[in-house]
Amino acid sequence: MRIVLNGSEEILLQPLTLRELIVMKGWSPDKVVAELNLKITARSSWENIVLQENDRLEILSFIGGGDKCKTVS
Secondary structure, eight states, X not given: OEEEXXXXXXXXXXXXXXXXXXXXXXXXXXXEEEEETXXXXXXXXXXXXXXXXXXXXXXXXXXXXXXXXXXXX
16 A cells, blocks of 8 residues: 655555554654644544555654654654
C-alpha cells in the first residue's frame, strides 16, 4: 500500500494503524502531532486509525519553546 509521509512516498507491506507507523519509525507518540489528509488527529484515536491507500500523513514535533514545529525525519 502506498502513502505519502512527510512529502515522500512510502510503501507499507501490511496494514498499519497510525500509532503503529509512528512507533515503527522510532518517533515518540507523546512528542509528535499527526495530520492525516489535512486534518489533525487526536492522539487517543491513533490506535483505531488504519492507514489507507493514498493517505497523506504529516508527522510534526515541537521544538524550542513550543511555538515552532517541524516535520520529523
